[in-house]
Structure formats: C-alpha cells, structure tokens
Amino acid sequence: MSTPVRFSDANLTLADFYAEVWAACPACSSKATARADYVLKLARLTCPHCGYHKEVATTLTEKMALVQPAHGYFDAALWLQAPFRDEIFFAYNDRHLAYLEAYIRGTLREHRDRKGFTLLERLPKFYHLAANRKPLLRIIEMLKAKG
Numbered sequence: 322m323s324t325p326v327r328f329s330d331a332n333l334t335l336a337d338f339y340a341e342v343w344a345a346c347p348a349c350s351s352k353a354t355a356r357a358d359y360v361l362k363l364a365r366l367t368c369p370h371c372g373y374h375k376e377v378a379t380t381l382t383e384k385m386a387l388v389q390p391a392h393g394y395f396d397a398a399l400w401l402q403a404p405f406r407d408e409i410f411f412a413y414n415d416r417h418l419a420y421l422e423a424y425i426r427g428t429l430r431e432h433r434d435r436k437g438f439t440l441l442e443r444l445p446k447f448y449h450l451a452a453n454r455k456p457l458l459r460i461i462e463m464l465k466a467k468g
C-alpha cells in the first residue's frame with residue numbers, strides 16, 4: 322500500500338475563478354488575460370503579445386448584471402483547455418489548474434461541511450475516476466508547460 326495523498330476540499334466554487342481568466346487572444350491567438358470587475362461592472366481583455374485591448378461592460382441592461390467567467394464577455398476561447406476522450410478538460414487560470422491538479426493527485430479526498438455543491442462536486446464524472454488520474458495529470462503537465 323502506498324501512502325494516500327490527502328486532498329481536502331477548500332470548498333471553492335467555479336465562480337471563485339471567474340475574475341481572471343486566461344484566454345486565447347481574439348487577434349493573434351496568443352495567451353491573453355481577461356479580467357472582470359463585478360463591482361465596477363467592467364471586463365477587460367488584454368494581450369501582451371499584440372497589444373490587443375478591449376473593455377466592455379459586464380451588464381446586460383442598466384439594471385441587470387451578467388456574472389460569468391471573464392473571457393465570456395469577449396467570446397474568447399480558454400487558454401487552458403484540452404480534449405479528454407469525449408470531454409474537455411479546462412481551467413480558467415493557473416490557480417484553478419493547480420486546484421484541479423491537487424484534487425486529481427489526491428487519493429484520499431475529503432469533503433468538509435459546506436452549503437451547496439463545490440466546484441469539485443460539480444465536476445463531470447471523468448475527473449473523479451482513479452483510472453483517469455494518470456492521463457489527466459499528463460494533460461495538466463502539458464497545460465502547465467503551455468503556461
């Protein structure tokens with residue numbers, strides 16, 4: 322028996338990673354960053370490679386705010402994503418990727434008391450299967466290398 326790798330759910334939700342999302346630049350396809358400020362109701366996408374810069378309101382109408390991951394305001398593709406069988410493995414940013422990695426590495430997964438479902442509990446089944454641990458960790462390494 323090998324020593325179990327303990328992972329304790331930090332009870333994060335997907336929305337905890339919405340404010341900064343790594344995206345493919347709509348102009349040059351390099352890595353760009355989309356940021357959303359839900360208080361100021363502004364989203365911004367900037368690309369350090371080609372200088373692309375766009376700012377939009379996060380509101381649907383004057384009264385209605387639309388809360389979604391930052392890249393969604395620009396219809397931009399995620400930077401950290403890869404196909405896994407018939408599914409897509411994705412992360413919004415490096416912290417999200419590291420969180421998923423810690424979970425997937427964990428052989429002893431602990432869920433603490435929480436209200437509602439956490440990000441991890443909402444993941445599709447393929448993330449949870451022990452048989453997928455190695456191939457998923459390979460994808461994560463590949464995405465980390467893509468930086």
Ligand SMILES: [Zn+2]
Nearest residue numbers: 346349368371
């Ligand atoms: Zn660009």
